[in-house]
Amino acid sequence: MKTKPVDTAQDDETAFVYQQKFSVPYHYPVAFMRGLFDPAKGLFAEIVAGDEADKRHRCFFIIDEGLADLDLDQKIATYFDAHSEKLELIAAPMRVPGGEVVKKDLAHVERMQSAIHTHAIDRHSYVIAIGGGAVLDAVGLAAATSHRGVRHIRIPTTVLSQNDSGVGVKNAVNFKGIKNYIGTFAPPWAVLSDFDFLKSLPRAERVAGIAEAVKVALIRDRDFYLWLEENVDALATFQPQAEEYMVRRSAELHMHQIAQGGDPFEMGSARPLDFGHWSAHKLEALTNHHVRHGEAVAIGIALDARYSVLSGLLPEGEDERVVVLLETLGFRIFHPALESRDASGRLALLVGLDEFQEHLGGELTITLLSELGTGFEVHSMDGEIVQQSLSWLKARENR
Ligand SMILES: NC(=O)c1ccc[n+]([C@@H]2O[C@H](COP(=O)([O-])OP(=O)(O)OC[C@H]3O[C@@H](n4cnc5c(N)ncnc54)[C@H](O)[C@@H]3O)[C@@H](O)[C@H]2O)c1
Ligand SMILES: [Zn+2]
Numbered sequence: 001m002k003t004k005p006v007d008t009a010q011d012d013e014t015a016f017v018y019q020q021k022f023s024v025p026y027h028y029p030v031a032f033m034r035g036l037f038d039p040a041k042g043l044f045a046e047i048v049a050g051d052e053a054d055k056r057h058r059c060f061f062i063i064d065e066g067l068a069d070l071d072l073d074q075k076i077a078t079y080f081d082a083h084s085e086k087l088e089l090i091a092a093p094m095r096v097p098g099g100e101v102v103k104k105d106l107a108h109v110e111r112m113q114s115a116i117h118t119h120a121i122d123r124h125s126y127v128i129a130i131g132g133g134a135v136l137d138a139v140g141l142a143a144a145t146s147h148r149g150v151r152h153i154r155i156p157t158t159v160l161s162q163n164d165s166g167v168g169v170k171n172a173v174n175f176k177g178i179k180n181y182i183g184t185f186a187p188p189w190a191v192l193s194d195f196d197f198l199k200s201l202p203r204a205e206r207v208a209g210i211a212e213a214v215k216v217a218l219i220r221d222r223d224f225y226l227w228l229e230e231n232v233d234a235l236a237t238f239q240p241q242a243e244e245y246m247v248r249r250s251a252e253l254h255m256h257q258i259a260q261g262g263d264p265f266e267m268g269s270a271r272p273l274d275f276g277h278w279s280a281h282k283l284e285a286l287t288n289h290h291v292r293h294g295e296a297v298a299i300g301i302a303l304d305a306r307y308s309v310l311s312g313l314l315p316e317g318e319d320e321r322v323v324v325l326l327e328t329l330g331f332r333i334f335h336p337a338l339e340s341r342d343a344s345g346r347l348a349l350l351v352g353l354d355e356f357q358e359h360l361g362g363e364l365t366i367t368l369l370s371e372l373g374t375g376f377e378v379h380s381m382d383g384e385i386v387q388q389s390l391s392w393l394k395a396r397e398n399r
Contacts, residue, residue, distance in 0.1 A: 299332065313376055
């Protein structure tokens with residue numbers, strides 16, 4: 001370790017400042033399959049066992065109540081019986097409410113921490129979450145804060161959590177009405193996405209997640225964007241091959257950003273993958289989360305695509321193309337709440353821009369588009385152009 005003496009000129013004393021430095025290489029498998037708990041398939045047992053194949057691994061499941069109809073307790077028990085040389089199910093799965101409900105009240109996280117304690121989950125046992133992004137976020141937090149972090153496996157069950165949030169390194173719950181206020185950066189032990197779960201998703205939920213694939217294609221991968229356009233009908237009708245490729249390619253692009261983007265724990269103020277998100281966050285808040293995240297992101301994408309055209313970054317007509325894709329998938333591209341104004345008469349959306357900057361914790365960085373497939377970062381937004389973009393979306397929706 002190097003020491004760097006610093007001369008404190010005033011009192012002629014020397015301070016010793018040691019530069020502590022180490023890095024921790026993170027790696028975890030992100031797998032896509034069908035039939036995860038089919039006893040004939042060994043993938044789950046192998047991933048849990050890792051390179052410790054000669055012992056039994058203690059597992060505790062926490063499951064989204066939205067999956068109540070799938071008879072998961074029985075399927076998991078049968079799977080563990082079939083792989084009992086590697087796996088030990090230490091208790092019946094715990095159920096927690098799905099969706100934002102589980103993130104709104106810290107009591108749910110505390111209940112999970114209590115169960116982790118009661119079942120003596122140590123740092124070599126596994127807490128396994130099955131559910132949508134909200135449940136994964138809350139369980140991830142409980143796992144990361146029990147014993148300063150127990151092994152945590154995520155089994156995402158929505159399109160959005162399979163193609164975006166589930167592959168990441170963050171968890172959080174809401175606090176005093178502030179979204180994702182209490183949370184940590186804690187990479188999972190593994191992410192296992194079983195496409196079979198998507199079949200029970202309500203239609204609106206299944207469409208909503210596609211917005212994140214459109215988002216990441218627009219800023220990172222033109223070929224993928226063109227593929228989405230070509231396969232829009234297959235995607236809108238959930239044809240398995242198209243849906244699976246959309247989920248996998250989107251997840252790959254998100255994984256690439258986390259691993260190669262240079263800022264996995266978001267120390268800087270850019271959020272390169274938050275294209276379309278600054279207005280989406282505000283719309284979700286304005287509608288008290290009645291508009292789903294993916295639905296809000298679709299509107300945010302349309303708004304920022306139009307803004308990109310009006311500010312001269314993107315050729316005229318490309319915005320229309322994006323809107324046609326979103327609408328064919330089943331999204332709306334306008335919501336009246338976007339026009340609401342605060343007490344001083346200011347467009348709530350522009351207040352949202354300030355809030356987004358605060359959320360970034362530094363310089364405002366917004367990703368726009370310079371072509372379909374290439375993001376372009378700007379550090380200011382023109383309120384007048386935001387207003388014009390909004391008017392365009394409204395006129396287009398009502399025509
Ligand atoms: N950690 C991150 O990096 C990150 C990133 C983006 C979003 N998120 C979070 O993800 C959450 C949204 O997650 P989401 O879009 O996955 O939805 P969700 O978790 O809110 O779930 C939506 C609904 O679907 C139900 N459900 C889940 N899987 C189901 C299935 N297979 N069949 C039937 N019903 C099912 C749930 O019970 C819930 O009622 C938000 O809280 C958001 O903040 C986290
Ligand atoms: Zn998102």
